Amino acid sequence: MIAENIRSIAEKIARSCEKIGKPSGTVQLICVTKTASIPQIEEVLSAGYSAIGENRIQDALIKYDALGDRATWHLIGHLQTNKVKDAVKIFSLIHSVDSIRLAREIDKESKKIGKRQDILIQVNVSGEETKFGITPSSAFECIDAIRSLTSINVVGLMTIVPEVADAETVRPFFKALRELRDAINTKQILPHELRILSMGMTNDFEVAIEEGSNMVRIGRAVFQP
């Protein structure tokens, strides 16, 4: 079932890419396993997909103990500063950096273990109060403040949009994140370009890809019968 679900998602990703004239291999699928068991994650790995997204450090540590480096681990949920030490040990990409303070803590802890931690800045483009993330207008200042930190590497932006019945409703938010990324690149605040746009989930990933997403985080469509 899981392998079939993933095949169907991969087809949809390919179709969305085709629609905008982009090679389908350029969009990465992150399988979100917050509700999945270790055997279910094994099925994902057997299907040839190894990027795993987790929301909570405790859950991720247990799954990491079982699966280790057979998967690459993505932290997609809110990160508290007191959990950073554990986070930098296992995650190849932290999607949810939403403050300068958190970025500094990640820099400090990754330095201790001789790592350069890839991160995304989480931006709240919808303005919904319940969502974490910095405001779009503070993104320039935030990136400017952390660019001197040598043990983190900002590689892109991430957003979580409101859940709606019709994905077209959230298209403007995806577009806004892409435009923000492009503006940051144009202003050359960093010595390198921000490449990754982590946006799109089960309900809206096709629209997200049409608006430039190259990393979709999908849970339900992978694991639901």
Ligand SMILES: *Cc1c(COP(=O)(O)O)cnc(C)c1O
């Ligand atoms: C749960 C979750 C997802 C996956 O959502 P689905 O609707 O199950 O695809 C993606 N991103 C984040 C941050 C999540 O918490």
